[in-house]
Amino acid sequence: MDPRPNPDLLFHGEGTSVRVIILDESLWADRQAFLDSIMKASTLAGKSNRTYLALPKSAASLTDARLFQERGIGLFTYDHRTVEEALPARYFEMTTAAVSKTDRAATDQFENEIRELRAQIDTLERTVQSLSEELMSLKRARSPEESLEATPTARVLPPVAVVDNLPPYFAGNPWVEVLSRRGREGARIAR
Amino acid sequence: MDFGTSDFKFGPITCGDAPRVLRNRGYFPDRDSIMMRALNQAPEVVVGDDVPLYLQSSEDLTSRLVYPMRNGVIDRGDNKAWRVVNEISRFSLDMFRPKSERNFEGFYVVASLSSVSPRYMYESLFETMTAAAKDGLVKAATVISQPFAVAIGHGVTTCVVVESGHGNTQICPISSYPIRSALVAINRGGGEANSVTAEILKDLGYGDLAREEAFVRRVKEDLGLLPLDLERAVKAAKENPAKFKARLKVPGTRVEVDFGNDSWQRFLIGEYVFNPGNELFQSYITRGMPRPKDVKIGDTVFEGMIDFGEAIVRSVERCPVELQPLLYKEILLSGGNFSWEAPEKLRDFATDAPTKMKALLKEKGIKGVSVKMTKNPQHSVWHGCIIYGYAVPEDYRWNWERMEGWLPVAA
Numbered sequence: 001m002d003p004r005p006n007p008d009l010l011f012h013g014e015g016t017s018v019r020v021i022i023l024d025e026s027l028w029a030d031r032q033a034f035l036d037s038i039m040k041a042s043t044l045a046g047k048s049n050r051t052y053l054a055l056p057k058s059a060a061s062l063t064d065a066r067l068f069q070e071r072g073i074g075l076f077t078y079d080h081r082t083v084e085e086a087l088p089a090r091y092f093e094m095t096t097a098a099v100s101k102t103d104r105a106a107t108d109q110f111e112n113e114i115r116e117l118r119a120q121i122d123t124l125e126r127t128v129q130s131l132s133e134e135l136m137s138l139k140r141a142r143s144p145e146e147s148l149e150a151t152p153t154a155r156v157l158p159p160v161a162v163v164d165n166l167p168p169y170f171a172g173n174p175w176v177e178v179l180s181r182r183g184r185e186g187a188r189i190a191r
Numbered sequence: 192m193d194f195g196t197s198d199f200k201f202g203p204i205t206c207g208d209a210p211r212v213l214r215n216r217g218y219f220p221d222r223d224s225i226m227m228r229a230l231n232q233a234p235e236v237v238v239g240d241d242v243p244l245y246l247q248s249s250e251d252l253t254s255r256l257v258y259p260m261r262n263g264v265i266d267r268g269d270n271k272a273w274r275v276v277n278e279i280s281r282f283s284l285d286m287f288r289p290k291s292e293r294n295f296e297g298f299y300v301v302a303s304l305s306s307v308s309p310r311y312m313y314e315s316l317f318e319t320m321t322a323a324a325k326d327g328l329v330k331a332a333t334v335i336s337q338p339f340a341v342a343i344g345h346g347v348t349t350c351v352v353v354e355s356g357h358g359n360t361q362i363c364p365i366s367s368y369p370i371r372s373a374l375v376a377i378n379r380g381g382g383e384a385n386s387v388t389a390e391i392l393k394d395l396g397y398g399d400l401a402r403e404e405a406f407v408r409r410v411k412e413d414l415g416l417l418p419l420d421l422e423r424a425v426k427a428a429k430e431n432p433a434k435f436k437a438r439l440k441v442p443g444t445r446v447e448v449d450f451g452n453d454s455w456q457r458f459l460i461g462e463y464v465f466n467p468g469n470e471l472f473q474s475y476i477t478r479g480m481p482r483p484k485d486v487k488i489g490d491t492v493f494e495g496m497i498d499f500g501e502a503i504v505r506s507v508e509r510c511p512v513e514l515q516p517l518l519y520k521e522i523l524l525s526g527g528n529f530s531w532e533a534p535e536k537l538r539d540f541a542t543d544a545p546t547k548m549k550a551l552l553k554e555k556g557i558k559g560v561s562v563k564m565t566k567n568p569q570h571s572v573w574h575g576c577i578i579y580g581y582a583v584p585e586d587y588r589w590n591w592e593r594m595e596g597w598l599p600v601a602a
Contacts, residue, residue: 043244112209118567119208167208169567169574170581173346178367179582182595 008040010048018089019048020076025056034059041073050089052076060086122168192283192302193337193572194260194276196357197527200573201283203298204581210573211286216258217275218242236271238279263305263359264488265312277319284328297330297601299585301576306336306354306361306369307376307491310591317598324600331597333579333589338363340575341525345565349514350521351503353548355464355528357381359493362506364518371594373509375502378493379467379483381528384411387463387472390480391456397448406441410448413439416541417461417531419550421469424540428455435537458541461531465547466498500551522562524548525571529564 009020021041027033041053054076055063065087068075074089170176193200199215217236237245242256259265259272266272280302289295302316313334320332335343338352342365354361360377364370385404388411392401400406414437418424428435429452437450437457450456463472467483476482483495494502507518524544533541542550545562552560565571589598 115209122208122566167204167574167577169208169344169346170578173343173578174348175343175346175575175578176582178348179343179579180584182583183587184584 016050017048017094018050018052019044020052020054022054023056023059025058025078041068042071045071045073046092049092049094050074051092052085052089054078054083119168126168126171192280192300193340193576194302194304195572196260196263197258199279199283200570202573203287204577209570211283213239213279213283214242215260215279216242216256217271217278218245219255219257219271220245221255236274236278238275238282260305261358263356263361264308265315267311273315276316277322280316280319281323281328284323288328295327297324297328299580299597300329300332301580302332302334303337303340303572303576304334305359306338306363306371306374307359307488307493308336309488309490313594317600320598321600327601330601331585331599333583333595333597335576335579335595336363336369337361337572338525339365339369340572340579341523341565342575343578344567344571344574345523347521347523349517350523351507351518352523352525353499353503353529355380355524355526357528360499360502360526360528362502364506364510364514366510366514366518368593368595370510373506374491375497375506376491376493377483377497377499377502378486378495379464380526381411381464383467383483384415384460384464384528386480387475388415388460390475390478391450391453391459392448394456395448395450395453400446400448406446409441410439411460412530414448414450414457415460415531416457416533416537417465417544417547418458418540419542419546420540421458421462421466421471424458425455425471427540428458435540461541461547464528465551466500468496468498498551499548500555500557503548503552504555504557519552519557519560522548522560523565524562525565525568527568530568 008022011018011020021037021044023034023037037053037055041051045051051072052074053068055078057077057079060075060077063075065075068087072090072092073087074085075087077084077086193210195215197215199213200210201213202210217238219236220234257271257275259269259275265276284298284300287298300320302320304312304316316334317332320329323329338354338361341352341354342348342350347365349366351362351364354363358378358380360380362375362377364373385407389401389407392398392407392410416424432452432454435454435457437454438448440447459471462469472480485495486493497505503522507515510518529544531542531544531547533543545564548562549560552558552562567574583595583597585597587596589596
């Protein structure tokens with residue numbers, strides 16, 4: 001973790017956001033730091049309505065402003081007395097695609113919880129259905145008017161799980177048997 | 192792999208009940224950007240969760256951000272769209288490649304496409320899998336239609352699947368196999384509901400907001416209603432606009448839409464999806480709203496103006512007579528375009544998609560039908576793909592006539 005405090009600034013007001021990435025005066029001669037600032041500004045351009053890079057005046061004279069102009073990045077130059085806008089920043093409409101990681105994480109969590117709940121409900125529904133069928137079978141078996149031999153047996157669904165822990169949507173699904181016979185019968189070609 | 196119009200859902204059986212989900216899109220970054228030049232690394236196309244990190248100005252989005260399956264079909268020459276499909280397929284396979292399994296010979300991949308996808312889309316997808324097989328990612332591949340996958344995921348072997356997405360609607364009878372000769376395609380989907388919503392917003396003075404697709408979609412979802420009987424609903428809403436009040440305020444903004452005395456227009460939004468032929472829509476069409484047209488994509492003609500009830504009847508009547516009653520007994524609705532809800536206090540006038548569909552069929556003389564939403568509309572296609580991949584024997588080879596079977600792609 002970088003121990004240095006982050007000097008960058010973000011301003012909000014009247015529905016507009018402005019971000020300023022600051023290259024520290026003590027670091028402007030450091031090529032890596034200089035490149036880092038430029039790349040950071042480039043990445044963040046469009047994430048705020050306007051994005052500026054603030055350079056010491058001594059560094060600004062060595063910089064080709066056209067590069068920033070093409071990308072819509074503005075330039076401030078500063079010394080110990082003044083700050084001047086050397087190049088205005090282009091105004092970017094904010095896109096809805098820039099979703100904060102926090103929002104995304106929260107949304108993912110909700111979606112996961114909803115999926116789990118749905119899976120539990122599916123399992124409960126199948127269990128209830130199965131218990132209901134068993135109960136009906138037992139009632140028919142105990143009825144004095146009916147002989148056990150005459151009672152039609154409940155249709156037995158083909159075993160699904162050869163492997164343990166198949167997902168719940170496999171349980172009782174007739175397609176498992178139908179598809180397993182593909183190529184084994186004189187299957188008709190549906191036209 | 193479920194290549195949906197908005198989302199790409201993928202994953203092996205070990206994912207359990209829910210697949211992984213990515214937006215089905217790719218971004219082509221500006222390779223001349225200062226960052227790309229400085230880093231000397233410029234991926235041609237970015238997919239997955241990294242896309243927002245590369246997005247720049249909104250002016251770039253239309254050309255650089257590509258949704259390949261927006262209308263269910265990719266043009267043969269749309270190289271960018273195919274590039275996105277290739278990249279997103281590889282991304283998903285790489286994500287689940289076993290890290291330390293020496294005997295891994297590649298996945299059996301089941302991909303799902305729109306039932307109206309022409310043959311070249313299948314061929315291109317097989318090419319993608321063949322290329323992935325060279326890296327040991329795929330052993331065999333197959334492609335099934337989305338309605339077929341829905342029927343498998345739902346667990347019904349004889350049914351009619353009505354799959355409706357953003358761009359189109361497909362009606363596909365299934366009887367152990369898809370009955371492809373009975374397929375009916377409609378050039379109408381959720382996008383049409385967006386169009387009529389935008390026209391309503393313009394009429395009410397919200398022209399600026401009507402230009403933002405995401406906002407229009409939100410108005411559709413929050414304020415749009417599906418009427419059981421349009422004329423009756425409109426009459427009631429005009430007589431008592433306060434009861435049917437349509438108002439939407441976006442939290443954290445000053446953006447607000449209020450239909451006021453024109454709240455009856457909420458019912459036009461849902462009706463247009465199911466039955467655009469109503470004369471109430473004529474004024475919008477006269478003033479320039481695009482009318483759903485008949486179009487031919489690949490080998491399939493998509494009808495524009497046919498109502499959903501008529502389309503289902505037409506499809507079923509292409510099937511053997513003895514099968515028809517069984518098909519009407521299991522009509523499955525799938526896709527986000529059927530997510531209509533009726534507010535409690537308006538249940539006398541607004542309804543949900545299954546009830547509306549039954550009403551449309553009753554008008555055509557078809558009674559005693561059963562219409563349901565798929566149990567898990569978000570994941571039923573993916574469930575169907577997993578079941579298909581698990582159950583179909585690996586020696587059942589791909590055949591272009593029946594459009595089923597495994598195509599071995601591993602070297």
